[in-house]
Amino acid sequence: MADWAPVFVGLALFILLSPGLLFQIPGKGRIVDFGSFQTSGASMLIHAVIYFALITILLLAVRVQVFLG
Template structure:
């Protein structure tokens, strides 16, 4: 039996936390920009840290499993 939680959670977080796709922190003109499809180095770094923290939360702290 394979545990599918890790790849599904990692893929979903990667897609939703891509800078500029849904939200960009910090935005160009405001602290948060929505769906502007643009990014910068600072935004990439912030999204990388959020991605890592959320991945640790879901996979280590909450210990989510999904068996197929």
């Protein structure tokens, strides 16, 4: 059986942490902008670091597993 957790967790985090979709850190005028649909190089870097930290914690430390079938 294949473990589908990396696929589901990675997809969910990618959607939720896309810069400008739900929030953007750092924002254009403030520290956090919500729903701006804009992005910058700094926000892409920060969101990538947050993504890496969360996926590492969920897959390696917590060991989230999803088995289908």
